[in-house]
Amino acid sequence: MTIKTIDKKTIYTYLEEINDPEVPALSIIDLGIVRNVRMNADELEVVITPTYTGCPAMDMIATTIKIQLATLGFKKIKITQVLSPAWTTEWMSEEGKRKLKEYGIAPPNHKQQVCDQKLFAAAEAVQCPHCNSYDTHRISEFGSTACKALYQCDDCKEPFDYFKCH
């Protein structure tokens, strides 16, 4: 297999093995971070977008992509970061949502009231990833990472992270 014959599908398979260092249950493909892969002359370009503006994992993800794709034989790899269109949880794959839940993090709901600006709006109904109850409440809109909020289940009493709709 020479570099010229490596197709996009193979590259994506390799990218699927790279996890988000802050949410290791998810690959960067599940998260929707990889927006495009292009072959320009002898250079491979991977276009990525950050989840949140200040996400400290982006630099590490960019480096990991370079190392991972170098094992396929690519000598020149360019990582381009784009900001527009802005990342949204709507880009997370169904497979990603399943993996998140299995990992103990409630997956994002589809876009709804939390994305609007109403003050003191009722917290979103989020399903407990442990016992599936909807009897949960939000402890804090901001959690351990920029992309998560902190919830607690009123049935099984477990606190859990919710990957908030964004």
Add this chain to the structure above:
Amino acid sequence: MNQVLIDYTLHLADNSLILGQRNAEWCGHGPVLEQDIAITNISLDLIGQARNFYQYAAILIGNDATEDSLAYLRKEAEFKNCLLVEQPKGDWAQTILRQFFFSQYQYLLFQQMQNSKDEQLAAIAEKSLKEVTYHLRWSSEWVIRLGDGTDESHNRILKAIDELWQYTGELFEASSYELQVANNATGVDVSKLKEQWMTKVKEIFSEATLNMPGKTLMQTGGKEGKHTEHLASIFTELQYMQKTYPGCDW
């Protein structure tokens, strides 16, 4: 080299960096754990904005400029942030009120900047706006909670208004580079945001049982590099490593 666009981009970057740094002072000191996490998350978003703007400015400047050299090696008089963001964090009321004033300003600013003729500025605005929406909602709720709370919280936010209102005028007074980028549709005419900003602040103040301040002499100069003494105290931490160990790296 487009000096006006560089100045404007640095102004936007400096605003976000300095407020991000101020808010980060709460790390480990928030009134309760959840709010400690909230204010430092906001800090992270702001520093993320600053990085995007600095990276862009570095490309525009060329030569050896990097996001790090712009944040760590420029001098006080070269910083173009508004005076509001460099003021001390004060108590929780002061931090909250400042965040609310600034988020309301950024919310209106980025809504407009999404349509900038400069693609990169438009993209940064579009991306940041999603997060600023959270900051605005969170800080608005807190202004209401403090204003319409106990005597203690009400008095503290009154004191914060007394302290900070004098720095709000500068947000809407365009500097020479802001005027020029507004004229060629790459930047936003901030003077046009003032009316909407006042209406929004009045709305939240009224719910928080707070009166709008009367006519106040506004302090300005930050956008042109004339700062209060508080910016220097930020630099003693922010730029300490690079000044003590020039060129140090991780």
